[in-house]
Structure formats: C-alpha cells, structure tokens
Amino acid sequence: MINAEEVTAFRTALASMMLFKKRSSVHDVSVFGAGKQAYWHIRLALLLRGEEIHHLNIINRSFDRATNLIKQLYEPGEKGDYSANGGVGAFGKRTKFTIITPGHGEYDRLLKSHVRQSNVIICTTPSTSPLFPASYLTNTGGRMKGRYIALIGSYKPHMIELHPDILRQAVKPEHGHHHHKHAKNGGAIVVDSVTACLKEAGEIIQAGLKPNEVVELGELVMLKREIERRKAEGRHSDGDSENGMEVQTDRGLREWLEKGNVMYKSVGLGLMDVVVGNDLVRLADERG
Numbered sequence: 001m002i003n004a005e006e007v008t009a010f011r012t013a014l015a016s017m018m019l020f021k022k023r024s025s026v027h028d029v030s031v032f033g034a035g036k037q038a039y040w041h042i043r044l045a046l047l048l049r050g051e052e053i054h055h056l057n058i059i060n061r062s063f064d065r066a067t068n069l070i071k072q073l074y075e076p077g078e079k080g081d082y083s084a085n086g087g088v089g090a091f092g093k094r095t096k097f098t099i100i101t102p103g104h105g106e107y108d109r110l111l112k113s114h115v116r117q118s119n120v121i122i123c124t125t126p127s128t129s130p131l132f133p134a135s136y137l138t139n140t141g142g143r144m145k146g147r148y149i150a151l152i153g154s155y156k157p158h159m160i161e162l163h164p165d166i167l168r169q170a171v172k173p174e175h176g177h178h179h180h181k182h183a184k185n186g187g188a189i190v191v192d193s194v195t196a197c198l199k200e201a202g203e204i205i206q207a208g209l210k211p212n213e214v215v216e217l218g219e220l221v222m223l224k225r226e227i228e229r230r231k232a233e234g235r236h237s238d239g240d241s242e243n244g245m246e247v248q249t250d251r252g253l254r255e256w257l258e259k260g261n262v263m264y265k266s267v268g269l270g271l272m273d274v275v276v277g278n279d280l281v282r283l284a285d286e287r288g
Helices: 004-020 036-052 063-074 107-117 164-170 194-200 202-206 217-232 250-259 270-286
Strands: 028-032 055-059 096-100 120-123 148-151 189-191 214-216 240-242 245-247 262-265
Touching: 004 036, 004 148, 004 217, 004 262, 028 036, 028 107, 036 055, 036 063, 036 120, 055 063, 055 107, 063 096, 096 107, 164 202, 164 262, 189 194, 189 217, 194 202, 194 214, 214 217
Parallel strands: 028 055, 028 120, 055 096, 120 148, 148 262, 189 214, 189 262
Antiparallel strands: 240 245
C-alpha cells in the first residue's frame, strides 16, 4: 500500500521544483504553512539548491508545528545517516531558519519585510483569504525584485492564498516604458491544468483570468523544446505569442523564467499520482 497523502504532497512539490530550479537566485525563501506540502517543498528545495538558500522563513499559525517541521527535516536516522529517514542534513548547513507566527508582536512588520526580501514564496495553506496584502508586491518597492511564487494550498473556488491584484498585474502586457525599474512579467500564470484551474483555482477565478492568460507547465516545457529545436535549425522567432505568453526569443523566455515574476498555480492532477505511484512501486520492487 502507498500513503496517498504523502505521494500527493511529494508529486506536487516535484512539479513546483521544475520552475524553482531554473531561478537565478534563491537566497531568500518564504514558506506559508507547516504541513506535508510545506515539508516536501522545503526538503526538495534544500536538496536541489541548499547551498544557495541563505534564509528560509516558515510562516505558520502554530510555532510548535513549524518547529517540528524543522526537526523532521534535519533529524538524522538511528545510525546518524540523514538519508535513512529523508533528512536533508548537509544540504542545508548554510540555511538560517526563521519561524514567524501571527502571535508575534511585530508580525505585520516582519511579514512585509520577509515577503519583500524573498526570491521564492511557496504557499501551502487551505486559506480562504490572501496571506498578505497585495501592496507588498504590487507597489513600486515590491515590483523591483523578480520572484517565483508557487500556490499549491488552495484548490477550491472560495480558497485563495494570493491577492487577485497580484495575479492581474502579472498578466498585464509589457509596454517597455516605465518610470520605475521592475521585474519582467511573462504575461501569463503557469498552471498544472488550464481546465482544472479555470474551474477550481480561487486565485485564477477571483482574478477573472481568461484562458489565454494561463499556460500549462507541460506546454511551457514543450515551448522551450520548440525554441531549442528552431535554434538548432538556425530558425529564430522575433515575436511569437503562445497561450497568452509573450515569447520574443529564447533569451526572453529564459530571462523571465530565471529572473522575472513567475507564478505557478496547482490544484492537483490525479494522473501525476498514478505516474509517481508507479515509479515508487518500481523502486520498491528493485530494492526488494
């Protein structure tokens, strides 16, 4: 038997990490929540790029639960082997953990500071209201830095982790004339399934996004491959538009994925559970 909850959390984090690993900077990471989804996202982030993550903030209502999450990540097995129970051990030696709870007297100030400083924000809560004000990221100061934001906790129309204004700003066309410097937007929100997210994702629905303002992660991968194929054939595209996302050149796509504002929304795909589950069964058979 396979623990379905564990597999779901694991495969969700795997998909999120496909965009995370492309980021040029992951020095500051903030994670909302302290459950299984938070655990797997943090664990994979540290395994992939632990040496580059200097600060990792866990924002959660329960201080004890956040503390237990950190212990679970770093506690070695019976023989001192971190791989025995999945601990990340040496992969996160440089990472400084900070726990922030709403009960802290300086919570609002700390929340704004950490959100603004973050290169990566991962939201893993079943919240029915935005986890922080839109102004943190939509005003001039908040727009100067490009961020990767993964939204995987909410999965129903009434649930929402990120304010709709942030998503609306992210899909606005780039005009090239700005009074203040700000990070590049891609013109679309990346999702695991266009059909599912348009029907179930609270952030997408409440922001009023249209089908041409979202692009599936799988399509993004295929688009990247198509650009690489054209490049290999000596063909270049100066102004393609696919699924609402402005793709000017390979350089433009790469710049957005590495340094721009990239938002990924996932509501879950059963097919991913089947694929990951089959691989886990295969690995178990191979190891006896």
